[in-house]
Amino acid sequence: MTANEIFEELNPPPRLMMGPGPVNVDPRVLNAMSMPLLGQFDPAFTEYMNEVMVLYRQVFQTENRWTFMIDGTARAAIETFMVSVIEPGDKVLVPVFGRFGHLLTEIAERCAADVEIIEVEWGEVFDPQQIEDAVKRVRPKVVALCQGDTSTTVAQPLAEIGEICARYDALSYVDATASLVGMDLPVDKWKIDCVSVSLQKCLAGPPGIAPITFNDRVAEIVNRRKHIEKGIRPDGFEAAGGPMVASNYFDLGMLMDYWSEARLNHHTEATSMLYAARECARVVLKEGLQASFDRHALASRAMVAGLEGLGLRVFGDKSHKMPNVTGVYIPDGIDGEAARAEMLHDFGIEIGTSFGPLHGKIWRIGAMGYNCQKHNILICLAALEATLRQHDVSMPAGGGVDAALVEYRAVGQ
């Protein structure tokens, strides 16, 4: 490559992305992203912003007025919540059951929180009683945890967590990046104070915008430190007493002003990403949330049956398995990264590697969003079988596809 080279037209190779995300984007979303741009105060555009809020209230199953988009990937919304709510020295409790619990911990530490973690082994989840005991002991301002942690492929049951936190006057925050619309998360019913996600998993969109929802308990805490940039301050505005949020881009108070009727200018909204978010939600709501949960659950049963049909062993506590990602042990003597590279080279299929204590031990195979369809599960299993045969792993011929098909046939597909 030379410094003044002009490259070929962008032409990415076709891929079937069966990893833990990102995954192939629904063509309807790609289409929406190619629509003409509008100015951020064009009434047509502000109407799209309003529509996005209406759509995501349904996706999150909430009546939270504060339901909008943070520009950036999933962690942009995590940082927005934390930097806007946590003040230096505040106690934060993080139940860690995988890599993304450590991410929540790290972000809270960057906000100068006094962070306490509780941990279970990767592949397991917490009994709600363990979380309650820790909340009782630590008395945190915030309890932050994941729903599905893609690094371990298991999902924490959350139905009781919001209630537990409320009982001890703690705010509950859930990172549902990897699970929303792949499994149920009724935000209001489960009394969770704040949830954030991104598009690149079960919502079948690209990374780059992060939906968030939070209730008035959170809004009230944010407003106690409300500040507005000097150049756009309305006459007579006086900043609240609390410490100024240490980020302009992620200041939730200013973002609330931008997204509400006040429409106070903040960043320039990422137009094409907003179109993508709108289409992702529209597509999933048109299918129906329950239909989306069922589609992911069926794919999970088929993937597990298929992998076991090949004589492979599935990782983690199966009773808490995420429907959209499956961990599978790499057979003895196989170089997991070499086999993954061959899947990509020979079949154009990407499956996932793993992190931390699981690195080199398991692959993570995803089936989510637009990719969560019967033919993709079958193609992936057939390709995995062929790849492992190249390495002399002996397996029942066609055992993966046959077993997966049994699951689909059982529901008439």
Ligand SMILES: Cc1ncc(COP(=O)(O)O)c(C=O)c1O
């Ligand atoms: C549960 C969870 N949280 C957070 C993230 C971080 O997402 P991003 O890379 O979009 O910032 C991921 C990404 O895989 C995730 O699975």
